[in-house]
Amino acid sequence: MSANRQYCTFYLDDIFFGVEVEKVQEVVSYQEMTRVPLAPPVVRGLINLRGQIVTALDLRRRLDMPERPAGRNPVNVVVRADDVPTSLLVDQIGDVLEVSEEAFERPPETLRGPARELIHGAYKLKDRLLLILNMEKVVSVTGEAE
Amino acid sequence: MDDQDDIVREFLVESYENLDQLDCDLVSLEKNPRDRERLASVFRAIHTIKGTCGFLAFPKLEAVAHAGESLLSRLRDGQLLLNAEITSGLLALVDAVRSILKNIENDRQEGRGDYAAVVVRMMQLRDGPCEAPAALPTPVPEEPLAHDGQTVGVADANIRVDVGLLDKLVNLVGELVLARNQVLQFTATRRDPAFLHTTQRLNQITTELQEGVMKTRMQPIGNILNKFPRQVRDLAVSCGKQVLLTVEGEETELDKTLLEAIKDPLTHLVRNAVDHGIESPEERRAAGKPPEGRLSLHAFHEGGQVVIEIADDGRGIDPERIRNKALERGLITRDQAGRMVERELLQLIFLPGFSTAEKVTNVSGRGVGMDVVKTNIERIGGAVDVVSRPGQGATVKIKIPLTLAIIPALIVTSGGDRYAIPQVNLLELVRLDGEKAKRGFEHIHGVPVYRLRGKLLPLVFLHKELRVEPATPVSEGGPLHVAVLQAGDRPFGLMVEAINDTEEIVVKPLSKHLKGIPLFAGATIMGDGRVSLILDVLGLAQRAGVVSEVRARKPAEPPALAVNSRPVQVLVLFRFGDGRRMAVPLSLLTRLEEFPSAAVEKTASQEVVQYGEQILPLVRLEQVFPSATGETLAASDSVQVLVFSAHGRSIGLVVGRILDIVETADDMQLGTRREGIFGSVVLQQRVTDLLDVRAVLRAADPTFFEQPVAQWAGERPA
Numbered sequence: 001m002s003a004n005r006q007y008c009t010f011y012l013d014d015i016f017f018g019v020e021v022e023k024v025q026e027v028v029s030y031q032e033m034t035r036v037p038l039a040p041p042v043v044r045g046l047i048n049l050r051g052q053i054v055t056a057l058d059l060r061r062r063l064d065m066p067e068r069p070a071g072r073n074p075v076n077v078v079v080r081a082d083d084v085p086t087s088l089l090v091d092q093i094g095d096v097l098e099v100s101e102e103a104f105e106r107p108p109e110t111l112r113g114p115a116r117e118l119i120h121g122a123y124k125l126k127d128r129l130l131l132i133l134n135m136e137k138v139v140s141v142t143g144e145a146e
Numbered sequence: 147m148d149d150q151d152d153i154v155r156e157f158l159v160e161s162y163e164n165l166d167q168l169d170c171d172l173v174s175l176e177k178n179p180r181d182r183e184r185l186a187s188v189f190r191a192i193h194t195i196k197g198t199c200g201f202l203a204f205p206k207l208e209a210v211a212h213a214g215e216s217l218l219s220r221l222r223d224g225q226l227l228l229n230a231e232i233t234s235g236l237l238a239l240v241d242a243v244r245s246i247l248k249n250i251e252n253d254r255q256e257g258r259g260d261y262a263a264v265v266v267r268m269m270q271l272r273d274g275p276c277e278a279p280a281a282l283p284t285p286v287p288e289e290p291l292a293h294d295g296q297t298v299g300v301a302d303a304n305i306r307v308d309v310g311l312l313d314k315l316v317n318l319v320g321e322l323v324l325a326r327n328q329v330l331q332f333t334a335t336r337r338d339p340a341f342l343h344t345t346q347r348l349n350q351i352t353t354e355l356q357e358g359v360m361k362t363r364m365q366p367i368g369n370i371l372n373k374f375p376r377q378v379r380d381l382a383v384s385c386g387k388q389v390l391l392t393v394e395g396e397e398t399e400l401d402k403t404l405l406e407a408i409k410d411p412l413t414h415l416v417r418n419a420v421d422h423g424i425e426s427p428e429e430r431r432a433a434g435k436p437p438e439g440r441l442s443l444h445a446f447h448e449g450g451q452v453v454i455e456i457a458d459d460g461r462g463i464d465p466e467r468i469r470n471k472a473l474e475r476g477l478i479t480r481d482q483a484g485r486m487v488e489r490e491l492l493q494l495i496f497l498p499g500f501s502t503a504e505k506v507t508n509v510s511g512r513g514v515g516m517d518v519v520k521t522n523i524e525r526i527g528g529a530v531d532v533v534s535r536p537g538q539g540a541t542v543k544i545k546i547p548l549t550l551a552i553i554p555a556l557i558v559t560s561g562g563d564r565y566a567i568p569q570v571n572l573l574e575l576v577r578l579d580g581e582k583a584k585r586g587f588e589h590i591h592g593v594p595v596y597r598l599r600g601k602l603l604p605l606v607f608l609h610k611e612l613r614v615e616p617a618t619p620v621s622e623g624g625p626l627h628v629a630v631l632q633a634g635d636r637p638f639g640l641m642v643e644a645i646n647d648t649e650e651i652v653v654k655p656l657s658k659h660l661k662g663i664p665l666f667a668g669a670t671i672m673g674d675g676r677v678s679l680i681l682d683v684l685g686l687a688q689r690a691g692v693v694s695e696v697r698a699r700k701p702a703e704p705p706a707l708a709v710n711s712r713p714v715q716v717l718v719l720f721r722f723g724d725g726r727r728m729a730v731p732l733s734l735l736t737r738l739e740e741f742p743s744a745a746v747e748k749t750a751s752q753e754v755v756q757y758g759e760q761i762l763p764l765v766r767l768e769q770v771f772p773s774a775t776g777e778t779l780a781a782s783d784s785v786q787v788l789v790f791s792a793h794g795r796s797i798g799l800v801v802g803r804i805l806d807i808v809e810t811a812d813d814m815q816l817g818t819r820r821e822g823i824f825g826s827v828v829l830q831q832r833v834t835d836l837l838d839v840r841a842v843l844r845a846a847d848p849t850f851f852e853q854p855v856a857q858w859a860g861e862r863p864a
Contacts, residue, residue, distance in 0.1 A: 032676065033677075034563060034676060034677040034678060035563065035614075036660055036663070036679065037561070037612035037614050038612065038613060038663050038665060039663060043659055043660065045677075046669055046677040046679075047677065048671050048675055048676065048677050051317070051321040051324070051671065052654075053654045053656075053657075053669045053670075053671065053677055054657075055656075055657040055659050057659070084657060084658070086657065086659075139659075141659050
């Protein structure tokens with residue numbers, strides 16, 4: 001009998017994603033951001049999280065997905081990597097799911113592009129796939145836009 | 147004697163700490179008597195005490211510690227095994243040491259106690275499996291306590307704190323400062339006196355707390371200066387020179403992060419002084435100087451900053467050599483070279499690519515040098531200056547702020563967002579209205595410039611550098627706002643959409659995602675809770691090309707040489723409340739007066755003083771700006787009053803303290819107009835609010851100015 005793991009889940013469009021629950025600090029509803037000129041496009045802005053300044057990354061842009069439809073406010077999933085909190089902007093938050101290790105599979109070789117290194121693998125749930133993100137890679141965006 | 151006291155105090159603190167540790171160690175050793183490491187640590191602790199008290203001449207303590215040490219050495223070497231009896235003996239030893247230390251702490255004497263029994267017991271334990279006396283009484287003699295328990299022991303007066311915890315406290319205080327700012331903004335809209343009073347208290351306490359917490363991060367500069375004697379000695383030997391180094395002001399305190407930031411620049415300057423400044427003994431003798439060169443490092447506080455002077459009595463800096471070198475390197479033109487005075491020439495050594503060292507030594511002179519020193523010092527908001535007396539030596543003066551965590555900043559708007567500009571980079575604010583705005587710009591081959599007091603100031607548009615769309619299109623004739631900033635030696639004008647206000651901001655670092663953008667130095671949280679970016683003025687200037695090329699960094703001519711073609715306005719500068727600076731034009735004033743507080747009388751609704759034949763009504767600024775803490779009547783025994791007259795009537799404005807009378811160009815205005823404030827300018831490097839005298843006086847006496855009086859140059863008639 002293998003171990004079960006817990007994932008914090010969310011949606012981008014209708015794709016179902018998960019992040020290990022230990023890496024999620026908190027989920028915060030949408031708030032006004034301060035944009036950062038000259039930053040890479042994936043950086044949407046800075047938010048004030050109880051006095052701490054946190055960079056918000058647009059996960060859609062990070063995964064080369066189409067832009068979020070106008071008028072739909074994203075949700076902040078605040079994750080910790082290297083002890084630094086970063087906010088990931090997602091469309092909608094899901095439940096915390098417990099999944100069995102046996103249902104995990106690495107992505108197929110046909111997965112190419114930036115998503116290749118960002119998606120660690122998938123859990124085969126009954127009715128859908130839960131894509132697991134490699135958090136360290138997702139938050140490692142550096143440098144200026146050009 | 148003080149030094150001796152300090153040493154003893156340090157010894158006591160250290161020993162108490164060691165003893166507390168010993169208690170724990172001994173008890174755990176009893177359970178695990180073969181723990182070699184712990185035994186060694188116990189041995190070391192007692193050994194240290196023995197060593198130090200021999201040095202400080204405490205013979206009794208030394209004897210006791212020595213006895214303990216010899217027992218412990220046998221235990222450590224495994225010749226004896228710790229048992230309960232030995233443990234008790236050692237604990238008794240610890241108690242004896244503690245009691246002697248207590249005596250030393252109280253009156254610098256070891257006390258009259260007799261500790262021979264402890265020594266004997268140690269010997270017996272050491273010498274073997276003993277038929278020890280069945281029950282030795284605890285041989286610590288009880289001396290009557292010389293002092294009652296109220297004096298705080300030295301060990302209790304100091305505690306060690308984790309730096310991480312201090313950083314956290316600094317952050318929390320930062321949050322508190324922000325919250326305080328929010329409350330104060332809110333206060334400005336309220337008239338409830340009880341609430342105002344409470345927020346004033348909150349304001350004061352926050353300020354004091356901020357100062358207190360900042361102090362905890364302060365470290366004496368001696369921590370780095372004390373490394374120089376050795377370095378200088380080694381350097382002098384390797385250069386074949388004789389150098390006597392004197393260090394003064396090691397106790398001067400500085401924020402920990404700043405201390406680390408100045409370490410390298412200081413090292414560089416000291417090396418320079420030894421390598422290039424001080425001559426070889428032969429050369430010195432030939433010049434009639436003592437063969438031994440003198441180098442002094444002197445740190446002290448001056449005007450809220452820390453100043454460090456590195457002075458040598460060497461050959462000084464030869465301005466002619468600099469002139470030639472700069473010409474040779476193409477840093478200046480022949481024409482410029484001819485016009486430059488000595489002071490300007492000296493500034494050339496801070497240009498990149500300048501090095502006068504004739505031979506490249508392994509010590510200094512690789513072409514990287516003073517420009518790096520200057521850049522590093524400026525990055526932390528400091529300044530470097532050099533003074534040379536050829537043949538007699540050179541002095542480099544570094545000025546740095548005390549702390550970086552909380553800084554005053556100017557808030558500006560661009561593209562609808564607010565940005566903070568550290569005030570150390572700010573020279574002045576210029577506002578151009580109407581005709582002036584139209585005539586304001588000129589272009590040199592497409593590059594916008596502005597004539598500031600007859601000199602061309604390159605203009606940089608903030609929204610263009612940030613590549614954002616301006617929220618309000620810059621319209622013809624609309625007011626233009628220019629913040630005149632200094633990056634390196636080069637002033638430039640930053641065009642922004644609006645100049646908001648000044649605020650104390652808490653500097654927070656940016657995440658690694660944004661570290662690569664040279665335009666931002668950090669971020670901060672504003673009074674309304676939103677995040678704003680802090681501009682890195684040097685990075686901005688480099689990006690805009692103001693200081694990018696070597697050739698562009700021609701030293702600016704000293705302001706005294708600037709042609710002052712514009713008319714000047716004379717301002718009376720005064721302080722109001724807790725440090726806020728304000729100014730009014732001298733031309734509006736009739737007189738400056740000082741009255742004893744006792745002369746102030748009260749009529750039904752007004753304070754007045756008898757003024758010649760008249761009764762002079764007084765208006766207090768606190769009535770106009772209730773949110774600022776006014777200097778109350780009770781606080782000082784006299785009041786300073788600005789007297790204004792119109793149509794034969796006078797009115798007195800009570801201000802905090804008159805500071806100075808300054809001249810300023812009449813077109814260098816302004817920040818945002820607020821109630822009672824016409825705008826803000828930078829005077830004497832401080833942001834100063836220009837009081838809207840007419841509005842203030844009219845509020846007090848609506849009929850005072852019956853005819854409009856031109857108040858501020860540039861103000862359009864109401």
